[in-house]
Amino acid sequence: MASIHLKNIVKRFGAFVGVEHMSLDIEDEEFLVLLGPSGCGKTTTMRMIAGLEEPSEGEIVIGGEVVNGVDARDRDVAMVFQGYALYPNMTIYENIRFPLRMRRIPAEEHDRRIRQAADMVELGAFLDRKPGALSGGQRQRAALARAVVRQPQVFLMDEPLSNLDAKLRASMRVQIKHMQRHLKVTTVYVTHDQIEAMTLADRIVIMNRGAIQQVGTPDEIYSDPENTFVAGFIGSPPMNLIEGRAEKGRFTAQGIAAPCPAGLSGAVTLGVRPEDCHVGGDHVQGQVYGVEPTGDVTYLTVAAGGRHIEVKAARGFRSGIDLPIGIGFDTGRLYYFGEDGRRIHDPV
The missing domain is CATH 2.40.50.140 (Nucleic acid-binding proteins)
Known part of the structure; x- marks a missing residue:
């Protein structure tokens, strides 16, 4: 798998600075959560790791290789988005299979890998159905299986549970954490939901206005906040x-x-x-x-x-x-x- 190193990353959009001089080391197999309010720079940071945005300054290193300028498809990362992004005219089997075809994985490996990924998210009985016949939670699990089947060195997840109701979010959190521990894949997860961050993360990076406010384990963030922003953001209800x-x-x-x-x-x-x-x-x-x-x-x-x-x-x-x-x-x-x-x- 792979570690990720962000070295003094800056992202500008004209005069607006979306991410400001961000340095961060993400360890191999770590589950790291980027947490913060809307517009804080967490999704922009993930998109730069994915190769969907190029940093204005700084270096991104994945698995020991500087990937600035490397196309997203060549970075060996798999993304799961807020929207399921499934092809409605394909069965779940073919949706999961799609990245294997795109990466020219030998056809004789497809069925084994598809069924293994589907079983991991408990969708083995639904492979012949199309997305429209599944619930929101099942479609999100299908999107996870499509990411898993690639066997990437990095998972990137951008608010994947925000479209689900509270009960489904709780069950999917358990499933995602179990899957990540089983696969041992370095994972970067973006959310504005502090409960997701606290329950999923090995470490949390709290961001505001494009800058890191604090990095630590969930216990460290909760028990030892560095400033009033962190103190008031974490906790339900938050700190008085x-x-x-x-x-x-x-x-x-x-x-x-x-x-x-x-x-x-x-x-x-x-x-x-x-x-x-x-x-x-x-x-x-x-x-x-x-x-x-x-x-x-x-x-x-x-x-x-x-x-x-x-x-x-x-x-x-x-x-x-x-x-x-x-x-x-x-x-x-x-x-x-x-x-x-x-x-x-x-x-x-």
């Missing part, structure tokens, strides 16, 4: 970010007070995750704004000082709206960020 002031070991904002490191002073942002908040306490004094029972947990929104604080409350918690309420923090799990948005790791 509260602007206030620190002085003499005390953080204060309207309706909110909490301990902070003695070395902090001036304008800072306090970060606390909803699961590190609890009903009953004196760090937040506010009113109940919303209560959302989901079965296993109740999501509580508290209005305090002109802002909303999200809390993961006990499954049985219930309350009327606009009632006064106190919220406490797990003070061992508070984060602080400077005015530039960067994490303050070791205040002095």
Whole structure:
């Protein structure tokens, strides 16, 4: 298989910079997820790896070879898109077979490889059907099988699950992760869905405005965010970010007070995750704004000082709206960020 190295990649579209001086090493057999909001540069990055876009500056190295200027068809990568891109007039068998014909794989290998790929995504019983006779999940699995059958050195997946409903997305995530582990193929996966990123990735690259914000394992990204963008992007609900002031070991904002490191002073942002908040306490004094029972947990929104604080409350918690309420923090799990948005790791 192959490692991928992006060396100071820049992509310009006229005066607009889509990707700005991006350097990234993707290890052989790694499942790497590019995560970020629309327009952050993640799909442009993938298209440059695929050869569908050429970088304005920098080098792309796949399997030890610089591939700048190499046609997409000669890079030995397979792409799975958001749309299934299946030929409607062909059976699933012929759709999966198509890349083998295009790459002039000997015909005697076709049937074995097609059925092996179809079985891997549990489509062996549907090979004689056309795409129109399949569900959305089955068509997406057919698109995966068509990528698998090529046995490429790199898989590139561009939001392949975004057209599916929530239940299908969950089952397809498991299938994709299992398939990647079985095939041991280096995989780059683009999504704006943080749940997909957290459940699929060996490492996550969070992007915003064409630049990398942080690279790390899902646990590292969640537990040790480098800035307010990462902190507010990861988590469901995301981290509460509260602007206030620190002085003499005390953080204060309207309706909110909490301990902070003695070395902090001036304008800072306090970060606390909803699961590190609890009903009953004196760090937040506010009113109940919303209560959302989901079965296993109740999501509580508290209005305090002109802002909303999200809390993961006990499954049985219930309350009327606009009632006064106190919220406490797990003070061992508070984060602080400077005015530039960067994490303050070791205040002095």
